[in-house]
Amino acid sequence: MLERSGIPEQAQIDCVFPAEERLEKGPVAVIECFEKIPCNPCAQSCPKSAILPFVDINDRPVIDDELCVGCNACIKKCPGLAIMVVEYSGEKALIKLPHEFKPLPEKGQIVNALNRAGEPVSDAEVVRVIAGKVSVVSIAVDRHLIKTVRGFSFKEKPEIPEKNMGNLELNNTNELDGIVCRCNDLTLGDIRKMISDGYTTIDELKQLARVGMGPCQGRSCIPIILGELSRYLETPIKDLLPTNFRPVVTSVKLSDLAEHDEERTSV
C-alpha cells in the first residue's frame, strides 16, 4: 500500500499512465502524484498548459496527454521528483528521469534499471544527460518495461574525487559549537564537516542535512553557510547562490489549507 510502503500499486500507475496509442505517438509526461498536497509548480511550469490549471492548490495534477509534448519542463520543477517522461523508440522505451545525485552518469554508460521498489530489473543504457539542479537522465530499456522502470543505479560505486581541507579549521572547539542552522540543530562544526566531506553546494547540504528546509526556510542559516562555502572553495558568494531561495513570507498551517479544500469538495 502506497501510504505504508511508498510504492504505488499497479492500478494507481495504470491510472496516471497514458494510453498505449498515445505512447506510440511520441514523448509524454507521466505524473505519479498520488497524494493531495498543497503544491502546484508542475501546472505553472507547463508551456503547453497540458497540466490543467488547479482550482485548489491541493488538487492533484491532471494532464491532457494530447497537449503534452514531453518537453521535460515539469520534470525539473516537481519538488517530489514525481514526474518522468516516457516514449517508445524502436525496440526500446526511453525513460527520462529526474535525478538529484552526483556524480551524474555518462552518456552510453550501462546502469541498472530499477523498479518502483528500487530493485534492479534489467540493464539500461544512458542515452542522454541534461545536467541541472534537477538533472534529467534518459535511459533506454526494453519496451515491455515502460511501466516498470522508475529509477537507475550505478553498476559500480562511482569514484568521488578527494578534496583538500582548504581554509576550514576543524579544531577550534568554541567556535565550532556555534549554532548555524537553528531549525535542524546544526553547529558550525557540523557544517564544516559536511563541506570537507565533499558536499560543497547548498543543494547537496539541503538534501543531506535539511539546511534551509525548517521553519526559517534558510533565512538564518543560508548566508552563514554561503560564507563557509565561499571560504572553502575560494569562490565569491555570488557564484554560489542556491538555485532556489524563496523563503515563505509567513508560516501557514497545513490545517488551514486542508480546511479550504474540504469546503470546496463538500459542496
Next chain:
Amino acid sequence: MDFKRGEEIVFTFDGKPVSAFEGETVAVALYAANVRKLATSHDKHRARGIYCAIGNCASCMMIVDGTPNVKTCVEPVRAGMVVESQPDKGKLT
C-alpha cells in the same frame, strides 16, 4: 520615544502565573519575567532563547494553548493564555 503600555494581564507559563502588558508578545513578556530559555534544540538538547524576534527563525517555538510550534516572538500575549515549554519538535494532539 514614548511607549504606551497596555493593561496589565496575567498568563501562565509552565503552570506559574506571569504578569504582562497587553500589546507585548509572549516572548517579550517572558523575557521581562526573567525567563531566558524558551525552547530546546531537537538533537543536541541545548537551550534556545530569543534570536531574531521577528518570526523568522525557529528559536522561540513553544506550546500556546495546546498548539505546538507557535512562534512566541510574534504571538501577542492574552489574559489567561497557557504557555508551555516545548521539549521536542511538537506533537499533534
